[in-house]
Each structure stands twice: as structure tokens, then as C-alpha cells.
Amino acid sequence: MTSFPLVDAPATGSAPVLEVAGLTVTFPGAGGRGEVVALRDVDLRVGRGEFVAVVGPSGCGKSTLLRVLAGLAPSGATVSARSVTRVGGSAWMPQRDGLLPWRRALPNALIGARIAGLDRTEALATARDLFDEFGLTGFERSWPHELSGGMRQRLALLRTCLPGWPVLLLDEPFGALDALTRRRMNAWLAGLDLTGHGGPGEVRRTVVLVTHDVDEALLLADRVLVLSERPGRVVLDLPVPPGEHDPARRTLLAALDRRDR
Numbered sequence: 447m448t449s450f451p452l453v454d455a456p457a458t459g460s461a462p463v464l465e466v467a468g469l470t471v472t473f474p475g476a477g478g479r480g481e482v483v484a485l486r487d488v489d490l491r492v493g494r495g496e497f498v499a500v501v502g503p504s505g506c507g508k509s510t511l512l513r514v515l516a517g518l519a520p521s522g523a524t525v526s527a528r529s530v531t532r533v534g535g536s537a538w539m540p541q542r543d544g545l546l547p548w549r550r551a552l553p554n555a556l557i558g559a560r561i562a563g564l565d566r567t568e569a570l571a572t573a574r575d576l577f578d579e580f581g582l583t584g585f586e587r588s589w590p591h592e593l594s595g596g597m598r599q600r601l602a603l604l605r606t607c608l609p610g611w612p613v614l615l616l617d618e619p620f621g622a623l624d625a626l627t628r629r630r631m632n633a634w635l636a637g638l639d640l641t642g643h644g645g646p647g648e649v650r651r652t653v654v655l656v657t658h659d660v661d662e663a664l665l666l667a668d669r670v671l672v673l674s675e676r677p678g679r680v681v682l683d684l685p686v687p688p689g690e691h692d693p694a695r696r697t698l699l700a701a702l703d704r705r706d707r
């Protein structure tokens with residue numbers, strides 16, 4: 447059950463592109479356990495072109511939050527909020543990669559572009575460039591089950607970024623990658639944020655990234671939100687000014703350590 451005024455607002459000026467106020471999400475009880483309040487009274491504002499990372503303990507509601515931001519009410523859950531506003535289109539990369547097992551890698555990569563109605567030739571050219579950048583060239587005709595976990599994750603990220611939606615909602619996109627590939631993909635994502643793949647004149651993309659990696663959050667994000675243990679609440683909203691990663695890191699780790707909040 448979903449009860450909130452959902453506004454898909456037109457893009458204007460400097461208004462936030464994503465905003466939730468007083469968001470609470472409750473899953474019904476099942477299998478002998480009572481209901482689970484995943485998120486309680488969460489407020490969040492993300493401005494155009496901002497890169498916001500969300501960190502917090504496992505099970506605190508990060509994926510649930512991202513689903514709501516993507517406009518996908520978690521099935522079976524009761525979702526209530528004073529308001530949820532989303533401006534413009536967004537692409538969501540779920541924590542489980544969501545690749546279609548009956549499609550080979552290249553057609554999987556092109557699904558989002560097809561749904562977005564992009565020109566097929568153009569989408570194919572961009573896909574080929576990205577396969578190269580993501581180290582997936584040669585695997586275009588592979589089935590998802592023939593790819594490693596990290597390759598599947600890169601393919602899922604490629605598919606999410608390809609259509610050029612202005613807002614990217616990424617749920618632990620690098621969790622399965624080795625440290626070196628992870629840093630390479632971090633660098634790619636940081637660069638994408640500035641240039642985009644949607645053609646000339648594109649504005650900087652807005653990104654919400656869920657991650658367990660504090661250094662990744664500090665490297666990429668303009669702001670880091672820390673959620674409490676479940677029910678998730680925002681306990682820290684930390685701006686990360688360039689060149690001030692060390693003090694921000696200390697503050698973040700202290701907030702994550704404080705389990706009693």
C-alpha cells in the first residue's frame with residue numbers, strides 16, 4: 447500500500463530533483479516475525495547535479511530508499527510520506543544485477559536504451575564504446591551465467607548508464623569488483639558525472655549511490671548520508687568539500703560506529 451502524493455515535477459531552476467519528506471516504509475510480518483519498519487521519517491533532498499552517497503549498516507533500508515526514489519514502491523510494503531518529488535527520468539541499478547538470463551550481454555545492455563526510445567544505431571555505437579571502457583569487449587554474445595559476478599555488475603551498470611537519464615540511482619554497483627577494477631570504475635563514474643553519455647550540452651548528472659565503502663563515498667560524493675540501524679533514519683548529512691576527505695572520513699567512521707543512535 448502506498449500513500450503519498452507522488453509528484454513527477456517538471457524541471458525548473460535550482461529546485462531539488464529528488465525530495466522525500468517524512469518517508470516511512472513498513473513490511474508486513476511473515477514466517478512468525480512481526481512487521482519490519484525499514485525506514486522511519488526519512489527526509490532527503492538531492493539537488494540537480496549533486497552526487498550523494500548513502501551509507502549505513504546492512505538491513506537499515508538503503509535499497510528500500512533507492513526503490514522509493516526510483517518510483518518503485520517495494521511490493522507488499524506500506525509506504526507513507528508527506529511528499530515524494532522526482533524531477534525528470536531516472537535509471538535504477540538494483541543491488542541484484544537484474545540481468546535477463548535469456549538475453550545475451552549486448553541485448554541485455556540495450557534494454558534500457560530501447561525502453562527509452564533511443565536510436566538503435568546510436569545506442570549500439572555507445573554500447574560498443576562502453577563495452578570497451580568496462581573491459582567487456584569480446585563478451586557481447588555471452589549469456590549472463592557465463593560472466594563472472596564482477597562482469598555482470600559492470601554490464602548492469604553499463605545498461606543503467608547507457609540511455610543517458612539525468613538521474614542515476616545505483617545500489618552497490620561495485621560490490622562484486624576487485625579493488626583495482628573498483629577504483630577504475632569509480633574513476634569512470636566520476637568522469638561520467640561531468641560529461642554524460644547523452645550527447646553535447648548535457649548537464650551534469652545527479653547520482654545517488656548506495657555503498658558500504660566509505661572511501662568510495664568520499665572519493666565520489668559531494669555529500670554523504672549516514673543511515674542509522676533499522677529503522678533507518680538519516681543520522682548524518684555530511685558535505686564533502688574537495689580536499690577535506692580526512693576530517694570527513696573521521697566523522698563518517700565515528701557516525702557508523704555509533705550503533706546506539
Ligand SMILES: Nc1ncnc2c1ncn2[C@@H]1O[C@H](COP(=O)(O)OP(=O)(O)OP(=O)(O)O)[C@@H](O)[C@H]1O
Pocket residue numbers: 473474482483484502503504505506507508509510511520521522541676
Ligand atoms: N520485499 C521485502 N519483504 C519483506 N521485508 C523486506 C523486503 N525488502 C526488504 N525488507 C526488509 O527491510 C529491511 C531493509 O532492507 P533493505 O534491503 O532496504 O536494507 P539495506 O540497507 O539495503 O541492506 P544491505 O546493506 O544488506 O543491502 C530489512 O530488514 C529487510 O528484511
Ligand SMILES: [Mg+2]
Pocket residue numbers: 508509510541617
Ligand atoms: Mg541493500
